[in-house]
Amino acid sequence: MRNIIITIDGPAASGKEKIAKFISRKWKFKHLDSGLLYRRLALILLKDEINDRDLKKIKKRIEKIKKISFQKSKKLRTQEISQLASKIAIHQFVRQYVNNLQYNFVNKHKKIRGFVIDGRDIGSVVFKKADLKLYIEVNSEIRAKRRYKQLIDSGEKSIYRKILKDIKLRDKKDKLRKNSPLVIPDEAHIINNNYSFKNTIVQINKLMENF
Numbered sequence: 001m002r003n004i005i006i007t008i009d010g011p012a013a014s015g016k017e018k019i020a021k022f023i024s025r026k027w028k029f030k031h032l033d034s035g036l037l038y039r040r041l042a043l044i045l046l047k048d049e050i051n052d053r054d055l056k057k058i059k060k061r062i063e064k065i066k067k068i069s070f071q072k073s074k075k076l077r078t079q080e081i082s083q084l085a086s087k088i089a090i091h092q093f094v095r096q097y098v099n100n101l102q103y104n105f106v107n108k109h110k111k112i113r114g115f116v117i118d119g120r121d122i123g124s125v126v127f128k129k130a131d132l133k134l135y136i137e138v139n140s141e142i143r144a145k146r147r148y149k150q151l152i153d154s155g156e157k158s159i160y161r162k163i164l165k166d167i168k169l170r171d172k173k174d175k176l177r178k179n180s181p182l183v184i185p186d187e188a189h190i191i192n193n194n195y196s197f198k199n200t201i202v203q204i205n206k207l208m209e210n211f
């Protein structure tokens, strides 16, 4: 039997991860955060001081990667990595590399009942035949406020206006790029995450009734 695939797409800081974690815990599905893989690549390039415009070097460096960690880490969440991840994500060869990591991950875990995978192009490109597709909508000011609170709570210095600007910039990059832009996938259910998480969960529970 094929694994169940649930996709979650949406703009930066829209709460995809929190929703994915909720689904993963409640329905015992494995969570895969595709953004984390773009961030891992960004960290590798940053460490090796490879310029994001030097496509030849990026290609060569990617070819040399033997194994990439799927582990979450605080060092992947900095503004610098966020921006670099979004810069390199415009290139098709980078996207293909990350997509293959996702396919291999799913194929490797044949016995797992289901996966919940979040990103920008999961329902529209990577897993077009998913069993359930979600698209998360939240306005940019609310997203910036939530991200600001998160950073402050975790002890980091942060400026609300800078976060809002960064979120808007990443939205623009994600929506306007030629390769796999952020779109509402066909057949996706729109989740309104502007209000409380409780409110969001009610919407999710209704859609997940059949799983």
Ligand code: C5P
Binding pocket: 012, 013, 034, 035, 036, 038, 039, 082, 085, 086, 087, 089, 118, 119, 120, 121, 122, 170, 174
């Ligand atoms: O989701 P997260 O913010 O961690 O993703 C980091 C960056 O990677 C995003 O800003 C986006 O540009 C890119 N990304 C992407 N496609 C995905 C996941 C992330 O282009 N499926």
